[in-house]
Amino acid sequence: xxxxxxxxxxxxxxxxxxxxxxxxxxxxxxxxxGWVTGTGGGITIRLGEKVYIAPSGVQKERIEPIHxxxxxxxxxxxxxxxxxxxxxxxxxxxxxxxxLFWNAFELRDAGSCIHTHSQHAVMATLLWPSGEFKISxxxxxxxxxxxxxxxxxxxLSYLDTLVVPIIENTPNEEDLKDxxxxxxxxxxxAAGILVRRHGVYVWGNDWExxxxxxxxxxxxxxxxxxxxxxxxxxxxxxxxxxxVAI
Amino acid sequence: xxxxxxxxxxxxxxxxxxxxxxxxxxxxxxxxxGWVTGTGGGITIRLGEKVYIAPSGVQKERIEPIHxxxxxxxxxxxxxxxxxxxxxxxxxxxxxxxxLFWNAFELRDAGSCIHTHSQHAVMATLLWPSGEFKISxxxxxxxxxxxxxxxxxxxLSYLDTLVVPIIENTPNEEDLKDxxxxxxxxxxxAAGILVRRHGVYVWGNDWExxxxxxxxxxxxxxxxxxxxxxxxxxxxxxxxxxxVAI
Amino acid sequence: xxxxxxxxxxxxxxxxxxxxxxxxxxxxxxxxxGWVTGTGGGITIRLGEKVYIAPSGVQKERIEPIHxxxxxxxxxxxxxxxxxxxxxxxxxxxxxxxxLFWNAFELRDAGSCIHTHSQHAVMATLLWPSGEFKISxxxxxxxxxxxxxxxxxxxLSYLDTLVVPIIENTPNEEDLKDxxxxxxxxxxxAAGILVRRHGVYVWGNDWExxxxxxxxxxxxxxxxxxxxxxxxxxxxxxxxxxxVAI
Amino acid sequence: xxxxxxxxxxxxxxxxxxxxxxxxxxxxxxxxxGWVTGTGGGITIRLGEKVYIAPSGVQKERIEPIHxxxxxxxxxxxxxxxxxxxxxxxxxxxxxxxxLFWNAFELRDAGSCIHTHSQHAVMATLLWPSGEFKISxxxxxxxxxxxxxxxxxxxLSYLDTLVVPIIENTPNEEDLKDxxxxxxxxxxxAAGILVRRHGVYVWGNDWExxxxxxxxxxxxxxxxxxxxxxxxxxxxxxxxxxxVAI
Numbered sequence: 010x011x012x013x014x015x016x017x018x019x020x021x022x023x024x025x026x027x028x029x030x031x032x033x034x035x036x037x038x039x040x041x042x043g044w045v046t047g048t049g050g051g052i053t054i055r056l057g058e059k060v061y062i063a064p065s066g067v068q069k070e071r072i073e074p075i076h077x078x079x080x081x082x083x084x085x086x087x088x089x090x091x092x093x094x095x096x097x098x099x100x101x102x103x104x105x106x107x108x109l110f111w112n113a114f115e116l117r118d119a120g121s122c123i124h125t126h127s128q129h130a131v132m133a134t135l136l137w138p139s140g141e142f143k144i145s146x147x148x149x150x151x152x153x154x155x156x157x158x159x160x161x162x163x164x165l166s167y168l169d170t171l172v173v174p175i176i177e178n179t180p181n182e183e184d185l186k187d188x189x190x191x192x193x194x195x196x197x198x199a200a201g202i203l204v205r206r207h208g209v210y211v212w213g214n215d216w217e218x219x220x221x222x223x224x225x226x227x228x229x230x231x232x233x234x235x236x237x238x239x240x241x242x243x244x245x246x247x248x249x250x251x252x253v254a255i
Numbered sequence: 256x257x258x259x260x261x262x263x264x265x266x267x268x269x270x271x272x273x274x275x276x277x278x279x280x281x282x283x284x285x286x287x288x289g290w291v292t293g294t295g296g297g298i299t300i301r302l303g304e305k306v307y308i309a310p311s312g313v314q315k316e317r318i319e320p321i322h323x324x325x326x327x328x329x330x331x332x333x334x335x336x337x338x339x340x341x342x343x344x345x346x347x348x349x350x351x352x353x354x355l356f357w358n359a360f361e362l363r364d365a366g367s368c369i370h371t372h373s374q375h376a377v378m379a380t381l382l383w384p385s386g387e388f389k390i391s392x393x394x395x396x397x398x399x400x401x402x403x404x405x406x407x408x409x410x411l412s413y414l415d416t417l418v419v420p421i422i423e424n425t426p427n428e429e430d431l432k433d434x435x436x437x438x439x440x441x442x443x444x445a446a447g448i449l450v451r452r453h454g455v456y457v458w459g460n461d462w463e464x465x466x467x468x469x470x471x472x473x474x475x476x477x478x479x480x481x482x483x484x485x486x487x488x489x490x491x492x493x494x495x496x497x498x499v500a501i
Numbered sequence: 502x503x504x505x506x507x508x509x510x511x512x513x514x515x516x517x518x519x520x521x522x523x524x525x526x527x528x529x530x531x532x533x534x535g536w537v538t539g540t541g542g543g544i545t546i547r548l549g550e551k552v553y554i555a556p557s558g559v560q561k562e563r564i565e566p567i568h569x570x571x572x573x574x575x576x577x578x579x580x581x582x583x584x585x586x587x588x589x590x591x592x593x594x595x596x597x598x599x600x601l602f603w604n605a606f607e608l609r610d611a612g613s614c615i616h617t618h619s620q621h622a623v624m625a626t627l628l629w630p631s632g633e634f635k636i637s638x639x640x641x642x643x644x645x646x647x648x649x650x651x652x653x654x655x656x657l658s659y660l661d662t663l664v665v666p667i668i669e670n671t672p673n674e675e676d677l678k679d680x681x682x683x684x685x686x687x688x689x690x691a692a693g694i695l696v697r698r699h700g701v702y703v704w705g706n707d708w709e710x711x712x713x714x715x716x717x718x719x720x721x722x723x724x725x726x727x728x729x730x731x732x733x734x735x736x737x738x739x740x741x742x743x744x745v746a747i
Numbered sequence: 748x749x750x751x752x753x754x755x756x757x758x759x760x761x762x763x764x765x766x767x768x769x770x771x772x773x774x775x776x777x778x779x780x781g782w783v784t785g786t787g788g789g790i791t792i793r794l795g796e797k798v799y800i801a802p803s804g805v806q807k808e809r810i811e812p813i814h815x816x817x818x819x820x821x822x823x824x825x826x827x828x829x830x831x832x833x834x835x836x837x838x839x840x841x842x843x844x845x846x847l848f849w850n851a852f853e854l855r856d857a858g859s860c861i862h863t864h865s866q867h868a869v870m871a872t873l874l875w876p877s878g879e880f881k882i883s884x885x886x887x888x889x890x891x892x893x894x895x896x897x898x899x900x901x902x903l904s905y906l907d908t909l910v911v912p913i914i915e916n917t918p919n920e921e922d923l924k925d926x927x928x929x930x931x932x933x934x935x936x937a938a939g940i941l942v943r944r945h946g947v948y949v950w951g952n953d954w955e956x957x958x959x960x961x962x963x964x965x966x967x968x969x970x971x972x973x974x975x976x977x978x979x980x981x982x983x984x985x986x987x988x989x990x991v992a993i
Contacts, residue, residue: 046963047960132970136979149452178905224293398541401540478624716784720866724869
């Protein structure tokens with residue numbers, strides 16, 4: 010299907026929970042949280058065979074339903090020939106995160122994926138210089154219970170260890186696709202992927218679970234950074250595998 | 256009474272101060288404060304023999320009156336056979352905090368109880384590694400005057416010492432009931448209970464007093480954490496029982 | 502005039518800039534800034550011979566015009582027999598700050614006075630343990646230009662030194678009246694008075710100037726605290742009276 | 748043209764994207780971000796030969812379209828005899844930033860310029876005591892991609908080094924014009940100018956780009972300050988011109 014401005018019916022709805030209404034509303038909330046300032050970040054929602062995606066390079070707190078792209082899922086052709094069900098009639102391009110969102114759909118059967126530039130996520134990648142943000146169960150916070158194994162599986166227990174892989178940033182967002190894919194394969198239980206000096210990708214079965222998990226992980230990054238800066242332990246060394254008091 | 260979707264009249268009201276309207280509104284405010292992100296935290300209101308409780312595991316900033324549970328107080332049967340006056344017709348479960356809220360009703364005759372995951376509360380539990388968050392009167396802040404003895408008694412004086420017990424977290428929220436109960440018995444003057452790496456429970460005679468006290472305690476946790484990180488004294492040693500300058 | 506619930510006409514107005522409409526609106530904004538949580542803090546507005554004051558001990562973000570007290574200015578009798586033009590018909594008491602607000606009216610001819618519990622103000626009183634918060638002109642920030650000499654005089658220059666006296670807290674807010682009065686006499690150029698471990702009082706010719714000056718001072722307290730915690734100089738020593746580079 | 752209150756048609760429009768509607772709305776948002784408290788800061792928009800400017804010394808979150816000044820561009824006479832198309836009928840003066848905004852129009856052909864007193868910008872000027880805020884590409888954050896060369900040119904790459912000149916503050920805002928001009932000539936690639944102990948000026952081709960770039964730079968100031976305070980490297984020394992791990 011060639012680009013066209015047909016397909017408005019795909020994004021015009023009086024239902025506030027229609028993805029084309031939800032994406033603008035959620036992005037306004039993410040802006041308030043400092044997650045998507047400077048046109049960065051965003052969210053995708055997939056309902057069965059339709060994927061809803063915001064444009065690239067626009068103020069995320071000012072998106073309107075008519076700005077939303079709709080793509081078929083799965084894509085009938087290789088992604089380099091990306092196919093659309095609807096493109097906005099404006100001079101817009103789909104989010105540069107699109108191939109990364111696709112990782113979440115294909116590898117985890119996710120129904121939604123969120124990308125933030127949260128400073129808590131970025132600081133976590135700087136203060137955890139290895140390839141993992143990791144907090145062991147003795148140090149972990151209650152919010153770990155809001156995260157699911159692999160993002161779409163069972164809820165984590167308070168006793169589990171949370172690990173979020175950290176991949177290195179690349180000049181072009183699209184080029185993160187392969188390293189994100191590799192990290193998701195290597196860490197099948199991870200509910201998100203941190204990108205060094207950049208932000209985080211988090212997914213879930215639907216937009217509500219993706220959003221709740223993004224909030225939980227962001228909370229954990231924030232408190233982890235605070236703990237590390239305050240000199241509080243956030244991770245057990247190899248020998249410490251029992252009861253550990255601060 | 257078996258679960259049913261009858262009882263909508265118990266939660267549908269045009270009065271903005273009806274508990275089923277207040278709980279959603281207050282939760283939206285708590286979300287803005289970072290107290291109930293990731294579906295955590297919440298508030299209960301008790302009006303005489305009726306207790307209003309939000310569902311578990313939902314986005315707290317998106318609750319609607321029809322999502323509210325109503326329970327009789329006191330419960331006619333042991334709590335393991337919890338009884339309801341109204342259950343939402345959706346696939347919802349009452350807040351996992353329910354048995355902890357009951358502690359506040361039964362031990363303090365509270366009319367409302369609030370549970371937050373505030374990072375100030377959590378940091379306070381990490382920087383006060385003993386079983387008490389304690390600030391002596393010389394170091395204490397004006398906001399102590401907003402807290403009541405036992406949560407439902409007389410207001411504290413600026414000269415009083417504030418003590419909030421800290422209990423250890425458990426994998427399941429419900430399992431905190433006994434240790435919270437024990438701490439409330441041991442500390443009859445405490446207006447709230449901190450849970451390590453988790454958050455805080457605060458109660459009051461009604462929702463207004465519970466909310467004001469939660470704000471005062473959260474303020475004290477925040478300023479206490481700032482003072483400790485800045486190297487300012489927050490607690491007097493045993494010998495220092497007189498005038499102490501910073 | 503004895504207490505009565507007459508006088509509603511004094512607080513019911515369709516003009517959004519009527520003091521009885523402004524006070525609730527401004528208090529909602531102050532709540533968002535963290536200045537008046539836990540029922541603390543507030544604002545008074547004086548228009549000629551009428552003084553508008555909010556109640557004590559209520560949620561400041563939920564005040565309504567009908568909750569506003571109106572007092573004559575000056576008071577015909579000594580303040581211990583405080584006189585009212587209008588008292589709300591509810592079970593309310595006027596703000597405990599009333600005698601402190603009166604200091605601003607009597608000593609500075611102020612048209613408005615604001616009291617906040619801002620944590621920036623409180624931290625400033627803890628990190629400046631002497632009786633003054635002081636930043637010399639070489640270290641001072643642009644925002645000093647938003648502050649007026651004595652609160653109601655000419656605007657400060659960027660080259661001026663800003664001094665805000667710090668008085669010690671007392672168990673009862675009313676008991677601060679005399680020490681605040683003494684500090685205002687001793688520091689005729691000060692635009693506000695800090696209260697240790699408590700907050701700040703700031704006044705101006707009208708509510709707009711009082712609010713703008715409160716924002717400027719709060720900004721200066723915040724940046725002063727950040728500078729001090731970062732080890733940056735905020736005050737010149739006696740010998741350093743010339744050009745000083747960081 | 749002499750001052751008059753004619754010209755209301757220049758600022759009354761039902762189009763929410765008319766500059767006289769946008770400036771008040773954007774200023775409300777900037778107030779929420781802490782960028783324009785205490786009447787400081789602001790934004791100008793230029794549409795071809797018309798320049799829209801807010802008044803000086805007013806609460807930026809309460810501006811209304813009728814408060815907006817309209818000036819012709821370019822100015823027919825030397826700027827000391829500033830010419831207006833419309834002046835508000837109130838007792839208002841145009842923003843003291845006007846000559847600085849003109850720098851952005853004349854030197855960069857900007858369509859909008861924003862001035863904030865963001866504490867992140869001010870802290871950056873204090874922690875980077877030299878004449879430049881500089882972060883090399885190895886340390887730089889993803890948000891650098893949201894900044895354009897010279898403010899109105901091509902987007903920066905993640906591999907570029909970001910440099911923002913820092914000029915010294917002056918007692919009168921207008922007196923910054925020459926040093927800002929000199930810095931813009933010396934740093935033709937800079938997208939903004941920091942003013943020590945004061946704030947930042949950022950411009951772009953239009954208001955959307957100016958706002959997005961202000962957000963990106965503010966993000967970079969904030970994370971740069973956090974990194975420096977956490978002891979993380981933000982700039983490479985002369986010898987470190989290759990791969991550098993933290």
